[in-house]
Amino acid sequence: MMIYPCDPVFFISLALMAICALWAVMATDLLKSAIALALTSVCLSLTMFLLSSPLAAVFELSVCAGLITVIFISAISMIKPEGNDRKEDLVFRKNRRLKKYLPLPFLLVVVGIMLRMIQIDMPALPVADALPVSLSEVMWDERRVDLAGQAIIILVGVFGVVVLFKEYMKQKECEK
């Protein structure tokens, strides 16, 4: 499928992604930031679908918009003390945050205008020969080492989380 920059769905998904990323960074509430990050992932996966990468889009949608959001929200719920924020504190924090992040939208607009103005004379990269390799062949044959690496990384992650929580349980037992 040929995509054009003026394609409305494509442009809207990219613009929404940038807006959601900005919201994720600027939101005062951490929970809203996590939700905005999930929305950014959803827009990114839509862009991936449009750029003919459906499998990567499904991974992005399930892992980044699903799993990582769950991790963030559970971390926030463990950290955030509920309901003991005074209204004055909230207003003060909101104002301070607004001051800190006010230059960011302007910076983004300036960078965007600069990027539009730059005339890139980019020679088209040599398009690869149309190799009749399917995705499964690339994934299971050519990228076998990557898959082994992924398995090791996942194991490391699981062990890391288990060790961290084990230490916490030990501490709790010592306190008792």
Next chain:
Amino acid sequence: MESTSIFWFVASFAILLFVTGIYSLLVTRNLLRILIGVEILAKGVTLLLVSAGYLTGRVNAIQPVIITMIVVEAVIIAVAAGIVIAAYRQNGTVNTNEMCNLKG
């Protein structure tokens, strides 16, 4: 030509995501917000990879790379979130300015 222009168009948005993530990393002192900034940077890289695959016409070759990146990203966030929670239990805060246990 058309795919080159689309690459530049998508790359511009990837650069905007980069700027957003780096600004967030520079300004914030909250550990969870730092993780959100890292996530946004990773999304910029993913977007750039997808558009490069589309430009060169090797979408099948780039998708496993993106999947590997997403897996690594998820593991990094899981472990980092665990470390943030442990740091919060140790110090009672996630603000890096207030964590001064190791200060000499």
